[in-house]
Amino acid sequence: MSSNQKTTLWFGLVAMLLITIGFTQSWSVSLGIMNLCLISAIMALGVNIQWGYAGLINVGVMGFSALGGMTAVLVSQQPVAEAWQAGWGKLLLAALFFAATVTLSVLCYRKIVAGKQRNIMMTAIIIIGLSLTRYFLDPATTAIESVDPASTGYLGGMNLPIITSWIIGGFVAAGVAWLVGKVALGLRADYLAIATLGISEIILAVMKNEDWLTRGVKNVTGLPRPVPYEIDLQSSDWFIQLIQWWHSGFLNSLNTLDKQVALKQFVIEGSSILVKLCYAGLFTTVLIIILILSVKALNSPWGRMMRAIRDNEIAAGAMGKDVTARHLQVFVLGSAVIGIAGAMLITLDGQFTPTSFRPIRYTFLIWVMVIVGGSGNNMGTVLGSFLIWIAWIEAEPVGVWLMQISTSGMADSNMLKLHLVENAQHMRLFFMGFVLLLVMRFSPGGILPEVIRKR
Amino acid sequence: MDVLIDLANAIVLLLNFVLVPGLAYGSQLALGALGITLVFGILRFANFAHGDTMAFGTMITILMTWWLQSKGVSFGPLPTALLALPVGILVTVLMLVFTDRMVYRHYRHKKAVPVILMIASMGVMFMMNGIIRFVIGPNDQRFSDGERFIMRARDFKDWTGLSEGLTIKTSQGLTIVIAIALVAALFWFLQKTRTGKAMRAYSDNEDLALLSGVNPERVVLITWILAGTLATIAGTLYGLDKSFKPFTYLSMLLPMFAAAIVGGVGNPIGAIVGGYIIAFSEVTITYAYKKVFIYLLPSGIEPDGLLQLLSTDYKFAVSFIILVLVLLVKPTGILKGKVI
Numbered sequence: 001m002s003s004n005q006k007t008t009l010w011f012g013l014v015a016m017l018l019i020t021i022g023f024t025q026s027w028s029v030s031l032g033i034m035n036l037c038l039i040s041a042i043m044a045l046g047v048n049i050q051w052g053y054a055g056l057i058n059v060g061v062m063g064f065s066a067l068g069g070m071t072a073v074l075v076s077q078q079p080v081a082e083a084w085q086a087g088w089g090k091l092l093l094a095a096l097f098f099a100a101t102v103t104l105s106v107l108c109y110r111k112i113v114a115g116k117q118r119n120i121m122m123t124a125i126i127i128i129g130l131s132l133t134r135y136f137l138d139p140a141t142t143a144i145e146s147v148d149p150a151s152t153g154y155l156g157g158m159n160l161p162i163i164t165s166w167i168i169g170g171f172v173a174a175g176v177a178w179l180v181g182k183v184a185l186g187l188r189a190d191y192l193a194i195a196t197l198g199i200s201e202i203i204l205a206v207m208k209n210e211d212w213l214t215r216g217v218k219n220v221t222g223l224p225r226p227v228p229y230e231i232d233l234q235s236s237d238w239f240i241q242l243i244q245w246w247h248s249g250f251l252n253s254l255n256t257l258d259k260q261v262a263l264k265q266f267v268i269e270g271s272s273i274l275v276k277l278c279y280a281g282l283f284t285t286v287l288i289i290i291l292i293l294s295v296k297a298l299n300s301p302w303g304r305m306m307r308a309i310r311d312n313e314i315a316a317g318a319m320g321k322d323v324t325a326r327h328l329q330v331f332v333l334g335s336a337v338i339g340i341a342g343a344m345l346i347t348l349d350g351q352f353t354p355t356s357f358r359p360i361r362y363t364f365l366i367w368v369m370v371i372v373g374g375s376g377n378n379m380g381t382v383l384g385s386f387l388i389w390i391a392w393i394e395a396e397p398v399g400v401w402l403m404q405i406s407t408s409g410m411a412d413s414n415m416l417k418l419h420l421v422e423n424a425q426h427m428r429l430f431f432m433g434f435v436l437l438l439v440m441r442f443s444p445g446g447i448l449p450e451v452i453r454k455r
Numbered sequence: 456m457d458v459l460i461d462l463a464n465a466i467v468l469l470l471n472f473v474l475v476p477g478l479a480y481g482s483q484l485a486l487g488a489l490g491i492t493l494v495f496g497i498l499r500f501a502n503f504a505h506g507d508t509m510a511f512g513t514m515i516t517i518l519m520t521w522w523l524q525s526k527g528v529s530f531g532p533l534p535t536a537l538l539a540l541p542v543g544i545l546v547t548v549l550m551l552v553f554t555d556r557m558v559y560r561h562y563r564h565k566k567a568v569p570v571i572l573m574i575a576s577m578g579v580m581f582m583m584n585g586i587i588r589f590v591i592g593p594n595d596q597r598f599s600d601g602e603r604f605i606m607r608a609r610d611f612k613d614w615t616g617l618s619e620g621l622t623i624k625t626s627q628g629l630t631i632v633i634a635i636a637l638v639a640a641l642f643w644f645l646q647k648t649r650t651g652k653a654m655r656a657y658s659d660n661e662d663l664a665l666l667s668g669v670n671p672e673r674v675v676l677i678t679w680i681l682a683g684t685l686a687t688i689a690g691t692l693y694g695l696d697k698s699f700k701p702f703t704y705l706s707m708l709l710p711m712f713a714a715a716i717v718g719g720v721g722n723p724i725g726a727i728v729g730g731y732i733i734a735f736s737e738v739t740i741t742y743a744y745k746k747v748f749i750y751l752l753p754s755g756i757e758p759d760g761l762l763q764l765l766s767t768d769y770k771f772a773v774s775f776i777i778l779v780l781v782l783l784v785k786p787t788g789i790l791k792g793k794v795i
Binding site for chain 2: 183188190193195205208360368371422427431432433434436437
């Protein structure tokens with residue numbers, strides 16, 4: 001079986017799964033799962049660019065997607081004029097002092113010969129600089145956070161359409177990735193993993209605590225949507241007529257009173273499905289664009305160079321490739337893709353809650369998708385994201401159902417049965433780990449392994 | 456005389472809120488980091504499943520403790536969990552050895568690169584996490600019993616006449632004592648016994664050790680036994696001190712990694728030093744010094760802020776910042792570890 005046939009077959013299976021969910025549960029659930037599959041696929045493509053192309057291990061996916069999500073807030077919300085008035089002067093000063101501290105310490109590190117003198121100077125610059133920054137920052141943040149804390153208490157955003165945040169979010173994540181990469185990419189693989197994991201936790205800690213920027217754990221809700229609202233659809237005539245036409249066969253068989261009730265139900269269901277379809281259309285467009293670009297990049301001379309660096313850094317370096325610069329480049333690119341996915345995720349959710357970012361869900365699960373799907377193969381990564389996300393969501397009802405069947409012999413008040421049924425949902429973690437280990441052991445390249453073209 | 460009393464009060468305040476909690480937390484981190492460092496030194500990969508190994512061991516200990524408590528067994532003033540520990544250790548070690556047979560051995564024999572083993576350990580982490588949540592649930596569990604305090608704040612105040620109290624919980628005292636005993640035993644084992652020497656030789660230079668007739672499978676087995684023992688004890692002590700929640704143990708993973716790397720990975724002394732460095736920086740950087748300065752400064756000049764370097768929510772971030780700094784400036788750690 002050629003690799004193309006295999007890809008088609010597997011994607012056919014995914015489609016079948018989604019359709020089955022549509023028929024057995026509901027189309028709304030099925031589309032909801034598909035939307036998150038699409039977003040996960042973009043995140044996983046970002047990881048694949050870093051790990052599959054270049055062998056860089058980034059366990060900070062959570063941090064970069066949260067950065068994208070934060071951008072969605074900062075782009076789409078109304079600016080809070082009062083808060084800006086209250087704090088902009090001191091905030092600017094604090095930013096200036098912080099920038100000066102960083103510049104001076106980098107200069108000091110570069111220009112002065114290593115030794116005691118440099119260490120003392122660096123320490124002095126950092127302590128004085130940070131104290132001055134804090135001196136201006138603290139009153140500024142207090143002032144900003146005290147502006148109507150129940151509803152705002154932060155600077156607000158730029159009042160742009162939220163869809164622009166998908167691009168800006170990519171740039172923000174890329175900027176932070178550049179800084180992180182400058183600092184951490186020199187490290188060996190497992191140190192890099194631990195460092196990125198730590199950095200993503202730092203990013204999240206900042207988002208949870210800097211209320212003036214993100215409202216912190218008070219969350220930002222009610223983000224504007226790029227697609228219509230269900231409520232508006234339900235009251236617009238064209239939509240009701242559309243639904244009437246769609247279900248006309250069934251509706252005409254009913255009498256007038258039943259018809260009204262049934263139509264109302266159909267309109268409510270239909271509006272939720274249409275909204276999800278709109279999102280699915282947007283997400284699919286982004287996924288296809290990124291996928292095409294990724295495939296093109298992988299098959300270009302640049303992609304060959306990346307794989308050469310991945311497979312043998314020393315040889316590639318000897319051939320004149322700038323390994324450090326290429327690593328930084330690919331790290332920034334991959335993180336940008338993750339940032340785009342993060343902004344899309346928050347757009348879909350309509351709210352930004354920093355506490356919802358957990359490493360298991362946003363870092364390790366994405367890694368499972370990449371490894372299971374096939375690292376180095378873009379289609380494989382997308383396939384892995386769909387399969388794993390469907391399994392992750394469906395493991396819960398299926399697990400509970402299985403547990404209920406297997407304990408059906410026990411009395412309903414049996415403590416053991418109650419415990420087993422209640423906790424069955426956690427077995428999905430077990431299942432994910434099991435699948436990961438199985439694939440790693442028996443099919444190390446993933447379901448769709450990397451295709452190596454020989455010329 | 457007033458100056459002296461103020462000074463004493465300030466010292467007691469620091470003892471109570473910085474030294475004692477720092478020592479206890481540092482000991483727990485050090486025991487955890489020792490397990491990570493041993494696995495890193497012998498098996499040569501960063502074990503992401505270590506936090507969940509700790510949680511697993513603690514869970515078995517808790518289940519055993521509950522069983523003992525239901526039978527009416529108690530350990531006098533000490534927590535019953537100590538009686539349950541051997542069972543917890545045994546089950547955890549068996550589980551680790553089983554994991555090694557099923558997962559890691561394959562990659563070891565294939566001489567896979569460390570990163571592959573590390574990703575495999577992520578899979579193990581998922582599985583263990585699932586088992587733990589399935590068996591005991593994701594919520595907080597309390598299992599401490601016996602005498603809660605060695606020293607109560609009120610007794611201390613009555614005894615010394617100072618206005619600041621000093622509290623030492625039994626769990627804190629136990630943690631420090633057990634950590635010292637365990638570390639002493641571990642070092643005796645590594646330095647003096649034949650097996651310990653074989654382990655160190657294997658860690659230093661695998662090929663040379665193999666040539667000298669060291670049995671690699673045996674070294675690996677002993678490593679898992681030690682890692683499991685340390686993890687279970689560290690986890691149980693942490694659970695007694697704070698409370699048991701599976702998610703907390705997962706987030707302990709990073710401070711433990713930080714401790715192992717800051718001290719120099721693969722170096723047991725480094726893990727201990729690293730554990731205390733991480734713990735004390737977390738505590739000292741997020742402690743609000745306002746009260747201390749009120750005692751120390753002459754009355755009239757009172758600081759207006761909390762005098763806190765970073766807010767408490769940044770507690771975990773502190774360890775990562777130190778980690779990143781050490782990785783940048785001295786990747787081998789403070790005490791020279793290895794870079795494999």
